[in-house]
Amino acid sequence: MNMKKPIIYAIVTIVIVLAAFRLISNRNSIVSQNENLTADFVTVSIANVEKKTSSFTLNFTGTLYPYKELDIPAETPGKITSLNYELGQYFPKGGVIATIDDKIKKLTYESAKIDAERLKKDFERTENLYKGDASSEQEYALARSSYETAQNKFEQAEKQLSCTKITAPIAGTIAKKIVEVGKYVKEGDPVASIVDVSRLKVKVNVSESDVYHLHTGDRVIITTDIYSGIAFKGKISFVSPRGDDTHNYPVEIEIMNSAKNPLKAGTFVNVEVEVGSSNAALYIPREALQGSIKDAKVYIASNGKALLKNIVIGRGGNESLEVVSGLTENDKVVVSGQVNLTDNKSIKIIDNK
Secondary structure, three states, X not given: OOOHHHHHHHHHHHHHHHHHHHHHHHHHHHHHHHHHHHOOOEEEEEEEOEEEOOEEEEEEEEEEEEEEEEEEEOOXXXXXXXXXXXXXXXXXXXXXXXXXXXXXXXXXXXXXXHHHHHHHHXXXXXXXXXXXXXXXXXXXXXXXXXXXXXXXXXXXXXXHHHOXXXXXXXXXXXXXXXXXXXXXXXXXXXXXXXXXXXXXEEEEEEEXXXXXXXXXXXXXXXXXXXXXXXXXXXXXXXXXXXXXXXXXXXXXXXXXXXXXXXXXXXXXXXXXXEEXXXXXXXXXXXXXXXXXOOOEEEEEEEOOEEEEEEOEEEEEOOOEEXXXXXXXXXXXXXXXXXXXOOOOEEEEEEEEO
16 A cells, blocks of 8 residues: 555646646647747748649540440331340441331332333334434433433332341440330331440530630540549530530540440549640749638738738649739748738748749
8 A cells, every 4th residue: 555655646747747748738839829929020931923834634524425426216117026135235337127018018118120121122212213313302202211210210119128127327235225016107207226335435514714724635634433543535526616605625535445444424424634834924832822822912011011901813833823813923922821911011021832
């Protein structure tokens, strides 16, 4: 029991000493802050306003769309007699995906073919007689007219018969099944939907301030959360010459699909475009900015004072901001110590970055 008391006393003494040190440290910190706030000057770091040509990255979020997407229509009315596709099946251009009842059209075709062949022979015989002055010009003209009319009917019947085979107008994958066998379709009724995703389009809406930096043919980098760490290359294929009511401009980007990492239409993607200015502009470090981009201000060091100035910001990256107006080259902007500054406050410069 006698041994425990000294140990307890020692522990209590250590706790009291530590608490005292903590209180003294907090007091010194508060005093230091108060002294800085009430001092005749504030210590700051500054940086020069620089004129340079700079590049920066624009970032957008867009959606993938098929390069081509079509509803395949029936070109002649009739009843569907067969469907030759499954959802998700790839079809080459011209592949027959469905057929329409062709019995009547076959009969019409055969009849028109026979008439055309018969009248062709009649015309050839009459033509030979006409050349030998054994037939009149009227007989020759009638034979030619009859043959041409029959040939036109034959070609029309041939086309109508070919229309009973519904073919894929583009190479692609069947994305939608619209009819079933036995359904009667009218001319123009869709039978299936086909999409070409060998290439894809990224559609984004770009603000007015950004769209003037984009041009057809510009290269872009595309990423998606689906394939972490994988980057796809694309190029801008369209920049709308006209914006909407909110001053956003539609922009399209073309991208080749990947066999190793295939993309699907409808996927959200991130788009990065690195753009640069051909003309030199003024830039400041981002940490000099006071307020927001739309209501930008900076402190400049002038004759031992910090002067608060309004500026207009243009483009910017992670480290620097373009200044459109409000500053001149080699102005000194405050980049640290602003928390204690007020307009026209005396300053002491400790670093010129």
